[in-house]
Amino acid sequence: MSVDLDKYFARIGWDGGRAPTLDTLRSLQHAHVLGIPFENIDVVVGTVPSLDLTDLEAKLVAGSRGGYCFEQNTLFADVLEQLGYGVTRYTGRVRVGARPGEIRPRTHLVLGIEVPGGGEGRYLVDVGFGSIDALLEPLPMVPGLVREGRGRRHRLELEEADGPAPVWVLQARSGDAWIELVSFTLDAAPLPDIGVANWHVATHPRSPFRRLFVQRTHVDGHLALDGTTLTRTARDGTVTVERVDDPEALRELLESEFGITPPPGVRPER
Incomplete structure (x- = not known):
């Protein structure tokens, strides 16, 4: 089973050409990040998110929901x-x-x-990181090359490793410094290994995703809900922080500003 492309494109508000070009990839990645929020609500209410494409389409495409990295990047892939x-x-x-x-x-x-x-080489794509420093466009997999995309600057650096595979490190420019986001090697991950990692993230008692974490990127800014703390970052960098302690206020916030219809059982953390 594969995702229905027409329904997916409607979900992210995209109507571009379907030829597999770099411009199409760039446009799709940006539209996906803007169109589908990052969230871990299933984990918070005690469910391991399914990576089955039928379930992902029902949740992220047909439903008013988002997902975290394993869901988002599995769907996008x-x-x-x-x-x-x-x-x-x-x-x-x-x-x-x-x-x-x-x-x-x-x-x-x-x-x-x-x-x-195209002959352009390989690009790093990630629609499931969620943060204000996350990629909005494909990044050429060329070590040291700085690329600005939609106002964000990124680069990839190579580290020597103890094992046979060099480690690639995705970095983002934040203020006057480069910060490290994620590291990886170029050994392809089979689907069973991805499933195990997804299960670990959703069930391990020390997993950071056991608390509510929701993010939404807009053209004019970024929203991040971490537990009961809501951070709004405007396009000019202005940051405002508030607390969301009331269950009804939380549900209204998720629906009105994140575009999420949450399942029962979602409450602010005390």
């Missing part, structure tokens, strides 16, 4: 494969907030994309 792109799935280690020398498990999914007949 299927769309791109249907359009004719070459897609390789990589599992990565999130480095945001990591201590120096800390090695985290591979709990993130990114995509390596090849544009057919």
